[in-house]
Amino acid sequence: MSLHKLARELDETARQTAGMVEGISEALDILADTNLNREQAVRDAISIIVTALQGQDRIEQRCHNMALAVRQFALLPPTSPDSVYDEIWSSLTLDELRVPALSGIAAHSSHGEAELF
Template sequence: MSLERLAKELEETARQTSVMVEGITDALAVLAESRADADATRELVAQKIIVALQGQDRIEQRCRNMAEAVRHLVASDRNIDHARFDEIWAHLALDELAVPELSGIAGRTQSGEVDLF
Protein backbone atom coordinates (compact mmCIF):
# COMPACT_ATOMS: atom_id res chain seq x y z
CA MET A 1 0.00 0.00 0.00
CA SER A 2 1.59 3.26 -1.08
CA LEU A 3 0.98 6.49 0.75
CA GLU A 4 -1.12 7.63 -2.22
CA ARG A 5 -3.32 4.56 -1.74
CA LEU A 6 -3.58 5.40 1.95
CA ALA A 7 -4.72 8.91 1.03
CA LYS A 8 -7.42 7.46 -1.26
CA GLU A 9 -8.57 5.07 1.46
CA LEU A 10 -8.82 7.93 3.94
CA GLU A 11 -10.86 9.96 1.44
CA GLU A 12 -13.21 6.99 1.01
CA THR A 13 -13.50 6.70 4.79
CA ALA A 14 -14.42 10.39 4.97
CA ARG A 15 -17.08 9.81 2.29
CA GLN A 16 -18.52 6.88 4.24
CA THR A 17 -18.63 9.00 7.37
CA SER A 18 -20.62 11.62 5.48
CA VAL A 19 -23.09 8.97 4.28
CA MET A 20 -23.48 7.72 7.86
CA VAL A 21 -24.31 11.21 9.10
CA GLU A 22 -26.78 11.71 6.25
CA GLY A 23 -28.68 8.67 7.54
CA ILE A 24 -28.90 10.16 11.01
CA THR A 25 -29.92 13.53 9.54
CA ASP A 26 -32.67 11.80 7.54
CA ALA A 27 -33.90 10.12 10.73
CA LEU A 28 -34.02 13.47 12.52
CA ALA A 29 -35.94 14.99 9.59
CA VAL A 30 -38.54 12.23 9.86
CA LEU A 31 -38.89 12.92 13.58
CA ALA A 32 -39.40 16.62 12.85
CA GLU A 33 -42.25 15.90 10.43
CA SER A 34 -45.75 15.76 11.79
CA ARG A 35 -47.18 12.31 11.12
CA ALA A 36 -50.38 10.68 12.19
CA ASP A 37 -48.92 7.20 12.66
CA ALA A 38 -46.36 7.40 15.49
CA ASP A 39 -45.56 3.66 15.34
CA ALA A 40 -44.66 3.79 11.66
CA THR A 41 -42.54 6.89 12.26
CA ARG A 42 -40.66 5.21 15.11
CA GLU A 43 -40.02 2.14 12.96
CA LEU A 44 -38.73 4.23 10.05
CA VAL A 45 -36.45 6.32 12.29
CA ALA A 46 -35.11 3.24 14.07
CA GLN A 47 -34.28 1.60 10.73
CA LYS A 48 -32.41 4.72 9.50
CA ILE A 49 -30.39 4.92 12.72
CA ILE A 50 -29.55 1.20 12.63
CA VAL A 51 -28.22 1.53 9.06
CA ALA A 52 -26.12 4.55 10.11
CA LEU A 53 -24.69 2.65 13.07
CA GLN A 54 -23.77 -0.26 10.82
CA GLY A 55 -21.85 2.27 8.72
CA GLN A 56 -19.88 3.30 11.79
CA ASP A 57 -18.77 -0.31 12.27
CA ARG A 58 -17.44 -0.47 8.71
CA ILE A 59 -15.66 2.88 9.12
CA GLU A 60 -14.02 1.72 12.35
CA GLN A 61 -12.83 -1.48 10.66
CA ARG A 62 -11.38 0.51 7.72
CA CYS A 63 -9.49 2.82 10.09
CA ARG A 64 -8.02 -0.09 12.04
CA ASN A 65 -6.94 -1.82 8.82
CA MET A 66 -5.30 1.35 7.48
CA ALA A 67 -3.47 1.89 10.76
CA GLU A 68 -2.14 -1.66 10.62
CA ALA A 69 -1.04 -1.20 7.00
CA VAL A 70 0.85 1.99 7.86
CA ARG A 71 2.61 0.27 10.76
CA HIS A 72 3.73 -2.50 8.39
CA LEU A 73 4.95 0.09 5.87
CA VAL A 74 6.99 1.88 8.52
CA ALA A 75 8.43 -1.37 9.87
CA SER A 76 9.48 -2.49 6.38
CA ASP A 77 11.22 0.74 5.35
CA ARG A 78 14.38 1.50 7.32
CA ASN A 79 15.06 4.63 5.22
CA ILE A 80 12.00 6.56 6.38
CA ASP A 81 12.81 10.13 7.39
CA HIS A 82 11.03 10.12 10.78
CA ALA A 83 12.13 13.69 11.53
CA ARG A 84 10.41 14.89 8.34
CA PHE A 85 7.24 12.97 9.26
CA ASP A 86 7.28 14.56 12.73
CA GLU A 87 7.56 17.99 11.10
CA ILE A 88 4.59 17.28 8.81
CA TRP A 89 2.43 16.02 11.71
CA ALA A 90 3.35 19.06 13.81
CA HIS A 91 1.59 21.30 11.28
CA LEU A 92 -1.68 19.36 11.17
CA ALA A 93 -4.74 20.16 13.27
CA LEU A 94 -6.53 16.86 13.90
CA ASP A 95 -8.65 17.67 16.94
CA GLU A 96 -10.87 20.39 15.50
CA LEU A 97 -13.78 19.80 17.87
CA ALA A 98 -11.65 20.15 20.99
CA VAL A 99 -9.92 23.37 19.90
CA PRO A 100 -12.41 26.27 19.85
CA GLU A 101 -10.45 28.32 17.34
CA LEU A 102 -10.69 25.62 14.67
CA SER A 103 -14.41 25.10 14.10
CA GLY A 104 -17.67 26.97 13.99
CA ILE A 105 -19.72 25.81 16.97
CA ALA A 106 -16.68 24.82 19.01
CA GLY A 107 -15.73 28.47 19.25
CA ARG A 108 -18.96 29.14 21.15
CA THR A 109 -18.90 26.16 23.54
CA GLN A 110 -16.53 24.86 26.16
CA SER A 111 -13.48 23.20 24.67
CA GLY A 112 -13.86 19.44 24.17
CA GLU A 113 -17.66 19.39 24.12
CA VAL A 114 -19.49 18.47 20.95
CA ASP A 115 -22.74 20.26 20.10
CA LEU A 116 -24.81 18.66 17.31
CA PHE A 117 -27.22 21.55 16.89
Protein backbone atom coordinates in the same frame (compact mmCIF):
# COMPACT_ATOMS: atom_id res chain seq x y z
CA MET B 1 1.73 4.37 -4.98
CA SER B 2 0.88 3.03 -1.54
CA LEU B 3 0.42 6.51 -0.11
CA HIS B 4 -1.93 7.32 -3.00
CA LYS B 5 -3.95 4.23 -2.14
CA LEU B 6 -4.00 5.24 1.51
CA ALA B 7 -5.21 8.74 0.58
CA ARG B 8 -7.94 7.22 -1.62
CA GLU B 9 -9.04 4.95 1.22
CA LEU B 10 -9.05 7.83 3.70
CA ASP B 11 -11.23 9.82 1.27
CA GLU B 12 -13.59 6.84 1.03
CA THR B 13 -13.70 6.54 4.82
CA ALA B 14 -14.58 10.22 5.08
CA ARG B 15 -17.34 9.72 2.50
CA GLN B 16 -18.72 6.76 4.44
CA THR B 17 -18.64 8.79 7.66
CA ALA B 18 -20.58 11.59 5.98
CA GLY B 19 -23.10 9.02 4.72
CA MET B 20 -23.56 7.71 8.24
CA VAL B 21 -24.22 11.21 9.58
CA GLU B 22 -26.64 11.92 6.70
CA GLY B 23 -28.57 8.81 7.74
CA ILE B 24 -28.86 10.02 11.33
CA SER B 25 -29.96 13.46 10.08
CA GLU B 26 -32.59 11.83 7.88
CA ALA B 27 -33.88 9.85 10.86
CA LEU B 28 -34.13 13.04 12.92
CA ASP B 29 -36.00 14.78 10.09
CA ILE B 30 -38.47 11.89 9.94
CA LEU B 31 -39.03 12.02 13.69
CA ALA B 32 -39.52 15.80 13.60
CA ASP B 33 -42.05 15.72 10.73
CA THR B 34 -45.48 16.15 12.35
CA ASN B 35 -47.24 15.34 9.06
CA LEU B 36 -46.10 11.69 9.12
CA ASN B 37 -47.83 8.79 10.82
CA ARG B 38 -46.07 8.61 14.19
CA GLU B 39 -45.72 4.82 14.39
CA GLN B 40 -44.44 4.51 10.83
CA ALA B 41 -42.08 7.45 11.33
CA VAL B 42 -40.57 5.82 14.41
CA ARG B 43 -40.15 2.49 12.59
CA ASP B 44 -38.52 4.21 9.62
CA ALA B 45 -36.21 6.26 11.85
CA ILE B 46 -35.17 3.20 13.85
CA SER B 47 -34.34 1.33 10.65
CA ILE B 48 -32.20 4.20 9.38
CA ILE B 49 -30.40 4.56 12.72
CA VAL B 50 -29.65 0.82 12.89
CA THR B 51 -28.17 0.99 9.38
CA ALA B 52 -26.04 3.98 10.39
CA LEU B 53 -24.78 2.17 13.48
CA GLN B 54 -23.81 -0.80 11.34
CA GLY B 55 -21.94 1.66 9.13
CA GLN B 56 -20.01 2.91 12.13
CA ASP B 57 -18.73 -0.60 12.73
CA ARG B 58 -17.55 -0.79 9.10
CA ILE B 59 -15.80 2.59 9.39
CA GLU B 60 -14.08 1.48 12.59
CA GLN B 61 -12.90 -1.71 10.87
CA ARG B 62 -11.56 0.32 7.90
CA CYS B 63 -9.64 2.63 10.25
CA HIS B 64 -8.10 -0.27 12.19
CA ASN B 65 -7.02 -1.90 8.92
CA MET B 66 -5.48 1.30 7.55
CA ALA B 67 -3.68 1.97 10.84
CA LEU B 68 -2.23 -1.56 10.75
CA ALA B 69 -1.03 -1.04 7.18
CA VAL B 70 0.59 2.32 8.02
CA ARG B 71 2.37 0.82 11.05
CA GLN B 72 3.77 -1.90 8.80
CA PHE B 73 4.78 0.67 6.15
CA ALA B 74 6.67 2.62 8.81
CA LEU B 75 8.86 -0.41 9.51
CA LEU B 76 9.92 -0.80 5.88
CA PRO B 77 13.20 0.56 4.56
CA PRO B 78 12.76 3.43 2.06
CA THR B 79 14.04 1.23 -0.78
CA SER B 80 11.28 -1.38 -0.43
CA PRO B 81 9.67 -2.28 -3.76
CA ASP B 82 5.97 -1.61 -4.43
CA SER B 83 5.33 -5.35 -4.22
CA VAL B 84 6.07 -5.27 -0.48
CA TYR B 85 3.48 -2.52 0.02
CA ASP B 86 1.02 -4.45 -2.12
CA GLU B 87 1.59 -7.52 0.06
CA ILE B 88 0.77 -5.49 3.18
CA TRP B 89 -2.48 -4.25 1.61
CA SER B 90 -3.38 -7.79 0.53
CA SER B 91 -2.94 -9.09 4.08
CA LEU B 92 -5.72 -6.87 5.49
CA THR B 93 -9.00 -8.43 6.57
CA LEU B 94 -11.41 -5.95 4.94
CA ASP B 95 -11.96 -6.91 1.28
CA GLU B 96 -12.50 -3.35 0.07
CA LEU B 97 -8.98 -2.55 1.29
CA ARG B 98 -7.39 -5.91 0.51
CA VAL B 99 -8.66 -6.42 -3.05
CA PRO B 100 -7.28 -3.82 -5.49
CA ALA B 101 -10.38 -3.92 -7.71
CA LEU B 102 -12.55 -2.85 -4.75
CA SER B 103 -10.21 -0.17 -3.46
CA GLY B 104 -11.89 3.20 -2.92
CA ILE B 105 -14.79 2.47 -5.27
CA ALA B 106 -17.77 2.28 -2.92
CA ALA B 107 -18.72 5.83 -3.88
CA HIS B 108 -19.03 4.76 -7.52
CA SER B 109 -21.15 1.66 -6.98
CA SER B 110 -24.84 1.76 -7.76
CA HIS B 111 -26.72 -1.00 -6.03
CA GLY B 112 -30.21 0.50 -5.58
CA GLU B 113 -29.99 0.48 -1.79
CA ALA B 114 -29.23 3.13 0.78
CA GLU B 115 -25.80 4.67 0.28
CA LEU B 116 -24.60 3.28 3.60
CA PHE B 117 -22.04 0.47 3.27
